[in-house]
Amino acid sequence: MxxxxxxxxxxxxxxxxxxxxxxxxxxxxxxxxxxxxxxxxxxxxxxxxxxxxxxxxxxxxxxxxxxxxxxxxxxxxxxxxxxxxxxxxxxxxxxxxxxxxxxxxxxxxxxxxxxxxxxxxxxxxxxxxxxxxxxxxxxxxxxxxxxxxxxxxxxxxxxxxxxxxxxxxxxxxxxxxSDTSAQATTENGTVLGVDLGVNQLAVASTGRFWSGDEFDHWRREYEKRRGDLHEHGTRWAHENIQSVGRKEEGRFTQTLHRISNELVEEARENECTVIAFEDLTDIRERTGASWGHKWAFNRLYEYVEYKAEAYEVAVEQVPPEHTSRRCSECGFTHPDNRNGTHFECLKCSYQNGADYNAAKNIGLRYLRRNQTGDDGGAPVGVRLNSGTLNVNGGYSPAEESARTGVHAESPPL
Structure with missing residues (x-):
């Protein structure tokens, strides 16, 4: 291939x-x-x-x-x-x-x-x-x-x-x-689920999140600058519009490199063999994102993909259907489970940040699609901040309870 x-x-x-x-x-x-x-x-x-x-x-x-x-x-x-x-x-x-x-x-x-x-x-x-x-x-x-x-x-x-x-x-x-042995390891490894969105650019199933506030602030700022220059209509203004575009891409690219580095490091520190994203096709329609956000999502995925490769961590996409409406605890799916940035299951009353719940569902969807069986006791599941969640909803505490810092960070509600 x-x-x-x-x-x-x-x-x-x-x-x-x-x-x-x-x-x-x-x-x-x-x-x-x-x-x-x-x-x-x-x-x-x-x-x-x-x-x-x-x-x-x-x-x-x-x-x-x-x-x-x-x-x-x-x-x-x-x-x-x-x-x-x-x-x-x-x-x-x-x-x-x-x-x-x-x-x-x-x-x-x-x-x-x-x-x-x-x-x-x-x-x-x-x-x-x-x-x-x-x-x-x-x-x-x-x-x-x-x-x-x-x-x-x-x-x-x-x-x-x-x-x-x-x-x-x-x-x-x-x-x-094709490396079938590497595929087998991926199928039975620990997964880091990642949800992408507007309010939070990325949220991992470990509970770590990367805010989109700074991205949105500078996107609006650069749009305003371009709009002001466009009104002049002069060659000077056109040249400065190009200069603003270069500065904008430079700032955003630097931010996305930092986030991608931290996402890969999050996977490595949690011994994940796979980083799972939702399929990026039509993500604008699903999230209400702008063209700028879609560019950021695609670029972030590309950066994570090639950086993770250096550490033999696979990066995959899974179908996005109902990941934001499905309860990651009991599996109940309903459109009213999610209310803006908050998630509350109408069946089991599980509550948490909607993006965090979606990140767990993305990881679980990858497992359901790829997991073929037990691999002799290795940790199989979606990595959370204090353990793993398997495809049947079972929770296993982390072997080391001393996980602190970013791994214990509470997801945004």
């Missing part, structure tokens, strides 16, 4: 080269938006890459200094975004014309050359070279396991500006044989 891994690598970029990269990103985003605007001009939305290429390629090449492959990548971005909108319309869901504000730049084999210690990147004015900034001890890191592993092939990359630093998200692929 094909395995895909994304490895983020920080780049050491000189000031003149940084200006070139920023200008290249601005032209790339302009190109993607130009193609999107053209696709939405007719009575129907054009999603064909071939048609969009015929209609816009010459215009974009004439208006920008982008490499031909960057023009094609921008067209692909636009076509995929338009196709996503049309698909949502077919499902009877709301969707509007995409707008490209998040600063990023797609690189493929003809626009990037990867070397052992540096990368060569195409810009609007020739190529630049940037050294990798690697960990002091690269052993047992994604860099060593994937980026510098001859079994993996680098297929593409995305350049991002994050909190004043340049980072290249490098996609690596490999064909590997």
């Amino acid at each position: 094909e395995v895909r891994r994304t490895v983020p690598v920080t780049l050491d970029v000189d000031s003149p080269d940084a200006v070139l990269l920023e200008e290249t990103i601005d032209e790339f985003l302009w190109a993607a938006q130009y193609v999107t605007d053209h696709a939405f001009q007719e009575e129907y939305v054009t999603t064909s890459k071939a048609t969009l290429n015929d209609d816009t390629y010459d215009d974009v090449r004439e208006a920008t200094n982008l490499h031909s492959n960057h023009v094609q990548s921008a067209r692909n971005k636009a076509a995929e975004a338009c196709e996503s909108v049309v698909e949502r319309w077919k499902q009877g869901k709301k969707a509007s014309k995409p707008h490209f504000t998040s600063p990023h730049l797609v690189y493929e084999s003809r626009t990037a050359t990867f070397h052992d210690g540096y990368v060569s990147l195409a810009t609007i004015d020739g190529r630049i070279e940037a050294d990798y900034v690697l960990p002091e001890n690269p052993e047992d890191t994604p860099h060593q396991q994937y980026l510098f592993n001859d079994d993996f092939e680098i297929t593409s990359a995305e350049l991002h500006r994050q909190h004043g630093e340049w980072q290249l998200h490098i996609c690596c692929t490999a064909d590997v044989e």
Whole structure:
């Protein structure tokens, strides 16, 4: 089977080269938006890459200094975004014309050359070279396991500006044989359930939670800044909108890296072999989340996935149906069990934070889907802050009662 891994690598970029990269990103985003605007001009939305290429390629090449492959990548971005909108319309869901504000730049084999210690990147004015900034001890890191592993092939990359630093998200692929022994361990291991939401970005079945207050505050702040600049309508304002977008992504990405590190550490400290999330498809409709939240959920999942891999912790998604309405204690499911952020079972009267209850249900759903039997006495269940909960609702106290700190943190009510 094909395995895909994304490895983020920080780049050491000189000031003149940084200006070139920023200008290249601005032209790339302009190109993607130009193609999107053209696709939405007719009575129907054009999603064909071939048609969009015929209609816009010459215009974009004439208006920008982008490499031909960057023009094609921008067209692909636009076509995929338009196709996503049309698909949502077919499902009877709301969707509007995409707008490209998040600063990023797609690189493929003809626009990037990867070397052992540096990368060569195409810009609007020739190529630049940037050294990798690697960990002091690269052993047992994604860099060593994937980026510098001859079994993996680098297929593409995305350049991002994050909190004043340049980072290249490098996609690596490999064909590997399925490891049935690893699958058996996963099926019979201890699971950390994780619920994602608006009020709490993430809540783990151990009771640890990560508030969304800071995320929401800065999301509103950056939206206000962009709105104020958009009213001016000048080139200066447009350039500053792009700058605000770079700062926004940098701040949010740094936050999501921190949360993903802490989630993986939570799983390791609790000896979990699996981290289970709900399926992220249609999460906006289920949670009332914004596009910004959906981006954060997807990015957080990706970060946890590749970071957990380094410690042989699997990351999975499970169907989300009724995880917020089902009682994790007795299994009774009813829409009135949940009232906002509070959960109270109408059958057994169990009460707790709604997100915490959902996190336990997500872990239990993974066990029900995957557990095949007893594994000789190893702890099998969903990890709580003081023990494990098995698929039959049975509770086992932790072997070590001295778990303190974040593991004993009470879930939000």
